[in-house]
Amino acid sequence: MRRGMNSMEMQKNNRVLVLKTLQEKGMMTRAELAVELNLQKATITNIINEFYEMGIVEVNGESAAGRRGEKLILKLDDVFTMSIGITRKDYQLAIFDFSGNILKHNRCYFKRENDFAGVVENLKADALKMVEEYGNDRILGICLAVPGLFINRPERNEEIFMVSEFEELSQINVKAELEKVLGRKVLIKHDAKLSAFAEWRCAEEIKGEERASLVVVRSRGFGIGTGCVVNGNIMNGHLGLAGEAGYMGINYNQVKGGREGTFEYCAGSESVTRYVKERLFEFPDSVLDENCTYMEVFDAYRKGDELATWAVHKVAWMLGYGIANIIYLINPDCIIIGPDYPNTEDFVKKVRESIRNFVPSFVEENASIRYSKISQDSFMLGGFYYTFESLCKKDNIFELIRSAKEA
The missing domain is CATH 3.30.420.40 (ATPase, nucleotide binding domain)
Structure with missing residues (x-):
């Protein structure tokens, strides 16, 4: 039983490695993937065949069942992630495709004298509208970026805001409010950490x-x-x-x-x-x-x-x-x-x-x-990469992709 579990885990890890490598490199052959990941060609072939059956890879715009020397690319233009960011003076929302490209972006400025509860209500309405536009089943993950000080210990379900000059953020749980209106889990991370993650990538x-x-x-x-x-x-x-x-x-x-x-x-x-x-x-x-x-x-x-x-x-x-x-x-x-x-x-x-x-x-x-050489707001792009990495760590990422494509 132990050996079987290890084998299944290895297969999942290999699939994720191929997915992440194609996402980062953009286009590769089976042979290049085998060398890059130090995997057997037969292993790569089996994974690509699985991806082909799921409809998530293609070759030069055609099916992925062609010659081994042809370049493979991901076919994930119908699934998305969403990044949300809130600062002391504005909030932003963006939809990303799985190549990290922004498909839609909204930004709303507010002033300190504005009622923050009203700002959050507007944010929730804009987020819900964007989710409905792209399809709740097709948005595989959502990340909220927040300013610091932000104490975050997920293992204890602990989130405490002590943001300088922005005490209102500690009085309303924006993450919980978004989860309530969207009916799904929202990841949360400090905005500078997300910026660093985008720069790293x-x-x-x-x-x-x-x-x-x-x-x-x-x-x-x-x-x-x-x-x-x-x-x-x-x-x-x-x-x-x-x-x-x-x-x-x-x-x-x-x-x-x-x-x-x-x-x-x-x-x-x-x-x-x-x-x-x-x-x-x-x-x-x-x-x-x-x-x-x-x-x-x-x-x-x-x-x-x-x-x-x-x-x-x-x-x-x-x-x-x-x-x-x-x-x-x-x-x-x-x-x-x-x-x-x-x-x-x-x-x-x-x-x-x-x-x-x-x-x-x-x-x-x-x-x-x-x-920074990143032209867009790096913490929003970091939200995409963080969401993508979080999805890859889940056991059901490919089931999520399959379900989204069938929706």
């Missing part, structure tokens, strides 16, 4: 590395979100707080429970407006004023405004300070700066100058630091 510099790690540092206006992936796995920690570098103190004058002195307070993208106000009257020729937004500061910086340049360089210095700590703690292969910061050589140069103040030059020179 797309980072060419660590492809094929047996042991690799990646950290994402991004700022959605207020605060900083960070996430870490090691060897393809999201780093969660005991309470799900691993990687919450935004709350890390980089100023010894920080008061317990206060924001001042934290990484996010000093280096968040909206910090530039505070820095502008500190020296506003020293730069009478600046186009900026006390009501400028952080995007207006970045725009003025790109145009050479002296005050904007000083403020942005200070953010870059603080960002480098925090990244230096991350290098010492995790020493990742790759550090990716989110699109919330200015994408200029000058900004990265200032970040690296700051890092050199805190780490040996050899360490800084060997640190791979770059901007």
Whole structure:
């Protein structure tokens, strides 16, 4: 009995490996799959025949029963996943196909003075409408991305929100509300962790590395979100707080429970407006004023405004300070700066100058630091990859696909 169970588990794992490899590579022959996965050609043939019977592979637009040298591609254009994300200022919904392409995307902005209960009701209505449009049976998984601090221990069914400047999120269980209206389970994950997972799947510099790690540092206006992936796995920690570098103190004058002195307070993208106000009257020729937004500061910086340049360089210095700590703690292969910061050589140069103040030059020179190359919102794409991985870990993923195609 034990041997039979092991054999069945091995068959399932092999099927999942073939599915994931075709999903990642896009197009491969049977022989290429056998070499890539170190499996017998007969094993690959049997799996592809199963996939053909299920209608989930094809060759050059035709059936998958052709010659062995022909390229195989997945045929999953009629099943989907859904990503939902909520931040302090908006919520987003997106439908993905199984290649990670967005088929539909909605975004709704709201203000802090808006009734959050009403915002959640609108989110539920929009989610239900999108599910009904694409078919509840055809959407195989849904993932909700949320900001931190977010304590998440699935094994204890524990979810606690302690989000800075967004206390309303701790008063309404958005995940439970969505599950109630959609009538199905919803995955939930910290948005920065999902961003890191998306970057991991797309980072060419660590492809094929047996042991690799990646950290994402991004700022959605207020605060900083960070996430870490090691060897393809999201780093969660005991309470799900691993990687919450935004709350890390980089100023010894920080008061317990206060924001001042934290990484996010000093280096968040909206910090530039505070820095502008500190020296506003020293730069009478600046186009900026006390009501400028952080995007207006970045725009003025790109145009050479002296005050904007000083403020942005200070953010870059603080960002480098925090990244230096991350290098010492995790020493990742790759550090990716989110699109919330200015994408200029000058900004990265200032970040690296700051890092050199805190780490040996050899360490800084060997640190791979770059901007995100993902054009869409990375935490939404990360929701797709996280959902896909979660589905692959289930015993019934192929039954779900079969049922969806028959719906």
